[in-house]
Amino acid sequence: MNEKIKTICIKYLMYDADIEELEILENWLKKSKNKQLFANYLKINYAMDININPFDTEKSINDFLESIRNEQRNSKKLRLMRVFRYAAAAIVIGIFATAYFFNDDLFGKSNEDIPKITNQDIILPGxxxxxxxxxxxxxxxxxxxxxxxxxxxxxxxxxxxxxxxxxxxxxxxxxxxxxxxxxxxxxxxxxxxxxxxxxxxxxxxxxxxxxxxxxxxxxxxxxxxxxxxxxxxxxxxxxxxxxxxxxxxxxxxxxxxxxxxxxxxxxxxxxxxxxxxxxxxxxxxxxxxxxxxxxxxxxxxxxxxxDVYSEISWKDGIFSFEDKSLQDIMKVLSRWYDMEVVFENEKIKNEEFFGLLRKDQKIEKIIATIKEYGIIKDYEFKDKILMIK
The missing domain is CATH 2.60.120.1440 (Jelly Rolls)
Known part of the structure; x- marks a missing residue:
């Protein structure tokens, strides 16, 4: 996946892509090999948000159909084509997101049994x-x-x-x-x-x-x-x-x-x-x-x-990690959530993780998602200390 497509993907995920960019993405997705690349990219970079905020494919399709009806009533054929292409791109993305983020074979169970922080020192986002x-x-x-x-x-x-x-x-x-x-x-x-x-x-x-x-x-x-x-x-x-x-x-x-x-x-x-x-x-x-x-x-x-976006996204409410070790990621999270992180398994400190994290997410869900990737075996929260096993 080239840098231009990566940039458009990120802008789409941040609701910032314009019509022309979505047209580029749609045309690129016409090749089957690109669909696989795109799905893998979503899986790696957007798993955390999609686990918490599932993509509503049915709603996207309904919105798309309503857009067509409105455009037909207004008889603006040129705009209709552009709305169609935008909505089609959104539906394609929705289908792939749903297929890849709710497939039990890939992720196992969803975050239904996330351990709660039961002590008095509740860990909250900054x-x-x-x-x-x-x-x-x-x-x-x-x-x-x-x-x-x-x-x-x-x-x-x-x-x-x-x-x-x-x-x-x-x-x-x-x-x-x-x-x-x-x-x-x-x-x-x-x-x-x-x-x-x-x-x-x-x-x-x-x-x-x-x-x-x-x-x-x-x-x-x-x-x-x-x-x-x-x-x-x-x-x-x-x-x-x-x-x-x-x-x-x-x-x-x-x-x-x-x-x-x-x-x-x-x-x-x-x-x-x-x-x-x-x-x-x-x-x-x-x-x-x-x-x-x-x-x-x-x-x-x-x-x-x-990648400038990965370096500065923190100021816009997003942590973007690319080619970062688990130890470096935990440093960032420990500052934002005001907690201490202890690695009981030193060997996993250098494991790399790719992803976008919203800064308002609960830390329990973030760590549970990382666990689902198999990077860590287990973890425990105690008195504002996260112990990674």
Whole structure:
């Protein structure tokens, strides 16, 4: 399956494919070998969602027929053909999804007997929450349902927005935003730069920037997605992101930095535009879809082309795992669900798993599905600890 078809498949699964893309998918599915590839891809990449939210084939067919009736009444033949092709593609996908995700020979029993977490420490998906530390050291807890306002910022509980203003002095006032395990947050800086912060992340930044000087922030640790307001809108002022092992110079762009305390490798992924990454005095420019990884232990720098969607989907409520080991996947899940993961069987840490996970799913169902693939033999939840056997 080529990258273009993979991209269309992902967009279809995320309800984001347009008519032209679905036409491409439909034509590609006309070959029997492609149908098998497509079904296998669905099985691998969408099993978790489909187990929880079964595809309603009958409803899709009824919707399709209703679309035809409406178009016939309106006598718009051209649109009818396009609706027909869209609906046909949806029905084909529905048939394959149903056949492959509810076949007992492939999956055994469905998740009917998923073990419940019976102790007092219930493991829940993460939510929008953070702690804001002001310049005087005082702290404000940000969370859903709680609005706050400071001198030049306000929060509705889910976002933190700073007013657009320029300092008239040379003194910079800093705020710190700490995202705990089981949290995420969105902040818009005073220059209009947008930042999405993942679980267990600490960002330090000025409450306003000095006109004519570089705009600089510090990703102390964690993961953040930046959509930077371009320098052309700020009298040429550059934007820089400092992290423990590198400096990223930005030219008005979108990129992701992953620099966790418990991981030796820092990853910088460019989505669009251009950035320069400075590591140990050596600068490397990146182009879109490139990722620079820096291993602090070996001091090795590597630039490679990656699947950008898999790297940044976390900010849109999706975990996309491709070529990831079970150990790496569990690190991500442990941060989001604020739990500890213990491998009783060390041999399975490097087993690879492919899949898309919605971040609002219950952890019990996710682990039960992984078990159905035969990657793990058994598991147990106890006091916010997941023991994998």
């Amino acid at each position: 939510t929008d929450r953070a702690t804001l530390t002001l310049e005087d050291g005082s702290q404000i807890v940000l969370q859903k349902g709680k609005s706050i306002q400071t001198d030049n910022a306000n929060s509705n509980g889910e976002t933190l927005i700073y007013e657009a203003r320029s300092s008239i002095t040379d003194e910079i006032v800093y705020h710190d935003l700490n995202i705990p395990r089981g949290g995420q947050y969105y902040v818009e800086l005073s220059d209009g730069t947008k930042v999405w912060l993942n679980s267990e992340t600490h960002l330090k930044y000025p409450t306003s920037f000095i006109k004519g000087k570089s705009r600089e922030v510090q990703l102390v640790y964690g993961e953040a997605y930046f959509e930077v307001s371009p320098s052309t809108e700020h009298n040429g002022s550059k934007f820089k992101v400092h992290s423990p092992s590198q400096e990223v110079e930005v030219y008005g762009t979108e990129f992701n930095i992953k620099a966790y305390k418990d991981e030796s490798v820092t990853y910088t992924t460019l989505v669009g535009g251009k950035v320069g990454v400075n590591v140990n005095g050596v600068k490397q420019n990146l182009v879109p879809s490139q990722q620079l990884s820096y291993d602090t232990g070996t001091e090795q720098v590597k630039v490679s082309v990656v």
